[in-house]
Amino acid sequence: MERIGVVGAGLMGAEIALVYALGGHDVLLADTSEKLLADALKRLGGVLEKGVARGFYKDSEPAAALARIRTTTDLAAFADRDMVTEAVFEKEAVKAEVFKRLDTVCGPACLFASNTSTIPISTLARHVGAERRPRFIGTHYFSPVSRMKLVEIIPHFETAPETIQAAMRLAKGAGKTPIRVKDVAGFAVNRVFHAFLIEAVKLVEEGVATPEDIDTACKLGLGHPMGPFELMDAFTSSLTLEVQEILFESYGERFRPPALLKQKVRAGHIGRKVGKGWRVG
Ligand SMILES: NC(=O)c1ccc[n+]([C@@H]2O[C@H](COP(=O)([O-])OP(=O)(O)OC[C@H]3O[C@@H](n4cnc5c(N)ncnc54)[C@H](O)[C@@H]3O)[C@@H](O)[C@H]2O)c1
Structure with a gap:
């Protein structure tokens, strides 16, 4: 007690x-x-x-x-x-x-x-x-x-x-x-999670699939309850970028934030909070 x-x-x-x-x-x-x-x-x-x-x-x-x-x-x-x-x-x-x-x-x-x-x-x-x-x-x-x-x-x-x-x-x-977990930048979960988010944004940058289809793919193909773009819209792309910048500083290239994510944040399209993001607006 x-x-x-x-x-x-x-x-x-x-x-x-x-x-x-x-x-x-x-x-x-x-x-x-x-x-x-x-x-x-x-x-x-x-x-x-x-x-x-x-x-x-x-x-x-x-x-x-x-x-x-x-x-x-x-x-x-x-x-x-x-x-x-x-x-x-x-x-x-x-x-x-x-x-x-x-x-x-x-x-x-x-x-x-x-x-x-x-x-x-x-x-x-x-x-x-x-x-x-x-x-x-x-x-x-x-x-x-x-x-x-x-x-x-x-x-x-x-x-x-x-x-x-x-x-x-x-x-x-x-x-x-x-x-x-050892006291390292991102601990364990955020390292796995942001590697995944970075790859999802790269797929969109390369025109491989739309954010909506990637969300569908992750839900139906991987059993995730929410897709990466819905998640970024929920907790903001600005917070996503902040965490990736810290991971990039600690681990280098493999956590370089994708250019499209930076562009979205600079445009103010950070997610549901402002009504504009990957899947909203
Ligand atoms: N939001 C998330 O998903 C998440 C997940 C894991 C860890 N965290 C971490 O948890 C912590 C809190 O995040 P949050 O999302 O709850 O933030 P938040 O902004 O919702 O809440 C922070 C609270 O702390 C209060 N506060 C600030 N200074 C204070 C002080 N001197 N004394 C008493 N209260 C004070 C604020 O008034 C506010 O209510 C942060 O370190 C964050 O990185 C957040």
Whole structure:
């Protein structure tokens, strides 16, 4: 029954709080304003309602899970937490400030985890004191967290074996399947995924097939629930390009972002958010 803290009640953090609450933990969720926290709880209510309708949760579970999530705008309230997951903006400076503050507030045994997608865990671990670093780890969840079963568990150079075991156990308790991954750019999933997206865009560049037909091919030929172009439209081509630029910097040619993707982003055709993308507009 570890007491869990989650900092950042956005797309990822709110649902990370939810899966821990569903797993029976006492959860404290923080963000920078009461409004953001109220919006997050409202979204979680919707997620649970849909989940009940689809038979993912029993009728009694939503109320019990929501009752286990308390919210705060003050990180001082994290003093009694046994494990804290950070899911704030993907900016090192913002994460650094959160970890420095948590390091002064939380007890020495408290584990710190980051949900970063692109910042090396070893870089983030520098923002806590030397005594905390063995209890610092990456836990990379996938969106939507309430549905996606995987968590990449990413130790850095100084992570203690007990911290890896605890992170694995906590992820399993939250209904997830953890895999251990080395602290490399893109971890494991984003490397496989972006190699796939790059090839899909190249097929369109070369006029081999249309985005629509490639989506159909991946769904009917590979059994994927969504095609690569529908996916890029959903989470934006700009975010796709940002991740590929980081992978290109780390691994070179094999992750060079395709020219057509850059052109789409520069034209502002980034996806559903703006009504123009690969399959929309
Ligand atoms: N979106 C995804 O599919 C995805 C997948 C895996 C990992 N991630 C990572 O998860 C993290 C969060 O991403 P997201 O998509 O949930 O972002 P988001 O913008 O939806 O949410 C971030 C939240 O953090 C809050 N925040 C910012 N600074 C804060 C502070 N100092 N204290 C407390 N709260 C603060 C913001 O107000 C916001 O509500 C990022 O590191 C991102 O790279 C995202």
